[in-house]
Amino acid sequence: MDAVNSMIQEKPVVIFSKSSCCMSHSIESLMRGFGANPTIYQLDQIPNGQQIERELVVMSLLVQNQLVPLLKQAGAIWI
Numbered sequence: 001m002d003a004v005n006s007m008i009q010e011k012p013v014v015i016f017s018k019s020s021c022c023m024s025h026s027i028e029s030l031m032r033g034f035g036a037n038p039t040i041y042q043l044d045q046i047p048n049g050q051q052i053e054r055e056l057v058v059m060s061l062l063v064q065n066q067l068v069p070l071l072k073q074a075g076a077i078w079i
Contacts, residue, residue: 011039
C-alpha cells in the first residue's frame with residue numbers, strides 16, 4: 001500500500017482508473033464541476049498499475065468492513 005499512499009499524499013484529488021473505464025470520464029467531470037483538478041492515474045498505462053490495482057482492492061475491502069469476514073471465510077484468520 002506504500003505505492004498508493006505516496007501517490008495520494010502528493011495530490012488533493014486522485015482518481016485511479018483504466019483507459020477502458022467509461023465511468024472515469026463522468027467522475028472526472030463531476031470533480032471538475034466542483035472546482036477540483038483531479039490527478040488521474042490510468043492503471044493500465046503505468047508500469048506498476050497492476051500492483052496498485054491490487055492494493056486498491058484490499059483498501060476498498062478494508063474501508064467497506066469486508067476484509068475481515070473474507071479473511072475469516074478463507075481460513076486465513078480465526079479472530
